[in-house]
Amino acid sequence: MTVNRYTKMAYASADDMIFGKSPNPVKAGLDLEIGAGYTTPEVNYAPRPEAGETKEKLVKEYERITRDIMERMVQVGFPAVVLETEHVQQMTNNPTWGGEVANAQKAIMEDYHDEYGIKCALRHTPGDIREDRDYMQLRGEKYNTLMESFEEVASNGADLLSIETMGGKEVFDRAILRNDVPGMLFAIGCLGTMDMEYIWQDIAGIAKKNNVVAAGDTDCAQANTAMFIAGGLLDKNLAHTLAIIARAISAPRSLAAYEAGAVGPGKDCGYENTIVKxxxxxPIAQEGKTSTCAHSDVMGNLVMQCCDLWSNESVEYHGEFGGTTVQCWSESLAYDCALMNVSLQTGQSKNLRDMMVLSDKYRDPQGYILAYDNAYKIGEAIVKDSDDIYLRAKNAAVECVNLLENADPKLQMTRFEKNALADASKALAGLTDDSDKFLSDSLEQYKKEVKVFRPENYGL
Amino acid sequence: MTSLDVDPSEILERYNVKMEKAMTPDDAAAELYPKDDLIRPIAEAIYEGEEDDTVEGLQKAIDAGKDPIALIDDALMVGMGVVTKLYDEGIIFLPNVMMSADAMLDGIDFCKSQAKEAPVSKGKIVCHVAEGDVHDIGKSIVSALLRANGFDVVDLGRDVPVDEVIEAVKKEKPMMVTGTALMTTTMYAFKAVNDRLLEAGIKIPYQCGGGAVNQDFVSTYELGVYGEEAADAPKMAEAILAGADLGKLKEQFHQH
Known part of the structure; x- marks a missing residue:
């Protein structure tokens, strides 16, 4: 596979962006088409920890989960659903385990499809197991095991292949705790993108061979780490203005999957997905108000704005008053999708989109930047230098800072957030436009500062 | 966008803006610095997170006759005290604390290199990430905050086998163990550590937290005390120094 850079926007204007519709819809699984004019719930779940003791227990657990979801969908009359199985480590480290789980899940989904005609698809997301106790091992022996895992799930029923890769995380973890914006750029924009290009060409190859879909990635390991450390309005761990700069930088990094052969839908927790779209x-998956089972969110309505799949991030499988957790959450997701789909059919979708955006656009700087009109501007900054992974990431950061510095006064920021923004702006202004210089300087600096950083993981 | 618009003040409240302290962090810090001309620049350098300035200030103080070991408590800890006070009051944020902790650790190393005897630590704490879990940013924060508050940290790293935790506790005899985990699937190792500690007759507080870890789970094993925030770690260690037993710690830190 080769890497093809995006040199222009997919839409003529930001206003054309809407939930349920993508310029490049994706057919997957059993009669499902994602981004083709309707939204679909994507249900995520985690087995109870004790189920991971043996392969047999794990397969049984996923069978229960799958049957519960499919049953609830037909009981309440929903037309389509996607299931996402994010692997517990045993399933990726033992590739045949993942394959057997996929096989068992797909058999149940096929039964429901045959019986009721419900459109459905199965996403499998192997864990990024490419590290050992002391170091990341992005290109070593564990890479081969990971590819075997993809091969097993792809040949046993998974329709959509995804992963949450961790390239750059060892540098990012240090940078984010020290307000180090150039470090964030190096970690996410450069190292993350290099790793994405490397791994997604191979995943796309496996998908092609098995006639399934290379779906997409998310910068969960870095931008979401920043978002979670930043936390709620009163948390004192990281300025939310810095968290959104990390997010802006993550967009060209997650874009790299599609440049290397993926076609979507992008992963749910990639809050950068509106920019990518x-x-x-x-098409993209998103999560927000319906993922409060997994984490709090300061833009729970806004992120629905352009979703094609609507997800709950993850919930442990157990009983609730209204059924099992997967039944409760799948039903909530599906009702949200029903409302979005009604608006699409009645010509009210842009109003609904903008109501969701206005719910959260001024709640936090992160929502302000990810609102589709501003997200689109970040996208434009990225494609301006599409061939240079450093410059396009820097452009995204600079545009994010510009948008916040000139924000609508309705967005109130604390002095602390503004100061962090001013510091970031200064750091960005001091950066070179020479990619080679930035890369070689950063390489030297972080080899010294981050003991576990190994350039060979990135072919450097 | 469509012509829709809102007055956000009718639909949300930016409580962080509403509650922000009038005083700037620098002003607040200035009120807390010690007056001594030799000590103040060191405390300031710690607050600013400037490693080189910290060492330079220490060198000047030593040249003027100050004892390097005494400077750890009298200057470095005082500077760090300013930082932790401002962090606890919500005036500065975690990255400032981390940068100050970096400067503090460089300062301690410098003081040790200039002294004949070793400093006395407030207490030893063993930190680890649960077996099977490689997510260690939470542990890095916990360990930095503990060190910055004068505790001696034995950092076992990430994905630490239960056996290794038990061996380290037997060898180091810490006042507390901390365990962090991101995933629900790995946090079960905490229970195994708890059981093995009890089998060995060791009854020390085992502070657990991170990611999907919650108070309900930590409450299921005897030694477990839930740490909701990384900043709870030094507070818990201080509480132990002040005489709190497991019951008292759970009473103080189990908020839900």
Whole structure:
């Protein structure tokens, strides 16, 4: 596979972006088409920890989960659903385990599809197991095991292949705790992108061979780490203005999957996905108010704005008053999708989109930047230097800072957030435009500062 | 966008803006610095997170006759005290604390290199990430905050086998163990550590937290005390020094 850079936007204007529709819809699984004019719930779940003791127990647990979801969908009359199985480590480290789980899940989904005609698809997301106790091992022996895992799930029923890769995380973890914006750029924009290009070409190859879909990635390991450390309005761990700069930088990094052969839908926790969609036109999964079972969120309505799949991030499988957790959450997701789909059919979708955006656009700087009109501007900054992974990441950061510095006064920021923004702006202004210089300087600096950083993981 | 618009003040409240302290962090810090001309620049350098300035200040103080070991408590800890006070009051944020902790650790190393005897630590704490879990940013924060508050940290790293935790506790005899985990699937190792500690007759507080870890789970094993925030770690260690037993710690830190 080769890497093809995006040099222009997928939409003529930001206003064209909407939930349920993508310029490049994706057919997957059993009669499902994602981004083709309707939204679909994507249900995520985690087995109870004791189920991971043996392969047999794990397969049984996923069978229960799958049956519960499919049953609830038909009981309440929903037309389509996607299931996402994020692997517990045993399933990726033992590739046949993942394969057997996929096989068992797909058999149940096929039964429901045959019986009721419900459209459905199965996403499998192997864990990024490419590290040992002391170091990341992005290109070593564990890489081969990971590829075997993809091969097993792809040949046993998974329709969509995804992963949450961790390239750059060892540098990012240090940078984010020290307000080090150039470090964030190096970690996410450069190292993250290099790793994405490397791994997604191979995943796309496996998908092609098995006639399934290379779906997409998320910068969970870095931008979400920043978002979670930043936390709520009163948390004192990281300025939210810095968290959103990390997010802006993550967009060109997650875009790299599509440049290397993925076609969407992007992963749910990639809050950068609206920016990615503006450039690549691929369908995206998102999560927000319906993922409060997994984490709190300061933009729970806003992130629905351009979703094609609507997700709950993850919930442990157990009983609730209203059924099992997967039944409760799948039903909530599906009702949200029903409302979005009604608006699409009645010509009210842009109003609904903008109501969701206005719910959260001024709640936090992160929502302000990810609102589709601003997300689109970040996208434009990225494609301006699409061939240079450093410059396009820097452009994204600079545009994010510009948008916040000139924000609508309705967005109130604390003095602390503004100061962090001013510091970031200064750091960015001091950066070179020479990619080679930035890379070689950063390489030297972080080899010294981050003991566990190994350049060979990135072919450097 | 469509012509829709809102007055956000009718639909949300930016409580962080509403509650922000009038005083700037620098002003607040200035009120807390010690007056001594030799000590103040060191405390300031710690607050600013400037490693080189910290060492330079220490060198000047030593040249003027100050004892390097005494400077750890009298200057470095005082500077760090300013930082932790401002962090606890919500005036500065975690990255400032981390940068100050970096400067503090460089300062301690410098003081040790200039002294004949070793400093007395407030207490030893063993930190680890649960077996099977490689997510260690939470542990890095916990360990930095503990060190910055004068505790001696034995950092076992990430994905630490239960056996290794037990061996380290037997060898180091810490006042507390901390365990962090991101995933629900790995946090079960905490229970195994708890059981093995009890089998060995060791009854020390085992502070657990991170990611999907919650108070309900930590409450299921005897030695477990839930740490909701990384900043709870030094507070818990201080509480132990002040005489709190497991019951008292759970009473103080189990908020839900």
């Amino acid at each position: 503006s450039i690549a036109g691929v």
